[in-house]
Amino acid sequence: MSLGLEHYLILSVILFSIGLYGALSKRNAIVILMSIEIMLNAVNIAMVAFSRYIVPLLLTGQVFAIFVMVVAAAETAVGLAIIMAIYRGRETVDVTEINLMKW
């Protein structure tokens, strides 16, 4: 059985679901950030697979994946800075204990 678009899409969905589960169910903010990275990687796989199988000469999916990587890098830097700032003030990265903006 040769490889098709569906194989890559299903792999991408499996990785995205794992990331979704981690992002929703974890307490440690850094593990949540890691789960978000897994989800972004899954989306990149889907994007490159669409580009490879549907418009092989246009490469638009790969260009989009590059922009996703740029945004992911920026998001990780700012997210970790926010986690560090919270840890400095409250000595915890447990998201269930961070309720400063809750009323």
Add this chain to the structure above:
Amino acid sequence: MGLEISFWALAAVGVIAALAVVSVRNVFHAALSLIMCFLAVSGIFITLSADFLAAVQVLVYVGAISVLIIIGVMLTREVQRGSPSNKLRFPAFIVAILFLGVVVFAVTSTQWPISSISPLEPTTAALGLKLFGKDGFILPLEIAPVLLLAAILGAIVIIREK
């Protein structure tokens, strides 16, 4: 034949590493599994004949983002407490499984307009033309550094000692 074997091996490694990220107790081990997952995704890009993206994946994710995350793990000293689940663990599992089922159903029941042309290889020159050439993506490419600069400045301002 080699392509199929490498795809299945890389897919297995990637999925197992991603499962380890969300299930291992030690946060540092989770970060190492995340690096393994990034490397497997880079291999998947190679099987999709996206050679430039595979190299960028190794440079950006394995080289930069994982170092950032490991520094984050080391600076917060939560390694001993591990990464426990919150109260939403079971509902989150149900939501993830439902999402997986719905999207797999949608993917398998759609008729994709598969093109029979073989893909470009190597892709680096074509991607450069696409990004910088006429009718390309030059405007988003020039907005991206502004976003990166804003993110760097924002991170410095947030983390600076008062």
